[in-house]
Structures are given as C-alpha cells and as structure tokens.
Amino acid sequence: MLENSLQDRINAIEKINRMLPFQYRRDLNKMINHCRSLQTAMSKELVKCRRHITERYLELEKELEVQVETAEQYAVLARLML
Numbered sequence: 001m002l003e004n005s006l007q008d009r010i011n012a013i014e015k016i017n018r019m020l021p022f023q024y025r026r027d028l029n030k031m032i033n034h035c036r037s038l039q040t041a042m043s044k045e046l047v048k049c050r051r052h053i054t055e056r057y058l059e060l061e062k063e064l065e066v067q068v069e070t071a072e073q074y075a076v077l078a079r080l081m082l
Helices: 002-017 022-048 055-080
Strands: none
Touching: 002 022, 002 055, 022 055
16 A cells, blocks of 8 residues: 555656756656665565565665655755746
8 A cells, every 4th residue: 555655656756757847857857766766675675575574674665755755845846946
C-alpha cells in the first residue's frame, strides 16, 4: 500500500516536471531518478531477504519517503517561480 502511494506521488511529480523549464526539470529529474533507484534497492532487499522486511528495508523506505517529499516541495517551488 505504501509503495503504491509513493508511486502515485512520483508519477504526479513527473507530470508537474513536464510543465517546467529546463533548468528546473533537470534538477527534478535527478530527484526522481534517485527515488526510482531507492525503489529498486528496496525491491532487491526484499528479494535478497526472501520477502522478510529487514532493518535495511525500513531505512530505505524512510529515505524514499523523505526524498519524495523533498521532490514534491521542489516541484511546487519551481512551479510557483514561473
């Protein structure tokens, strides 16, 4: 459930990103790519530990939440600066 919510938030950021000028889009793309790499790391951690939630997975999850929130704030700020 949490992953679906975060995925929806990342998709919303990508939609906003399409409306921004290049300078903001470049920075936001880096943030989005970092979020995607964290999602991949979370998936790998689940597979590695045979579907058991580990401490590392929880750390990645918290970091992903923080990064998504930061990207959302940046997207809003960039949109307001237009």
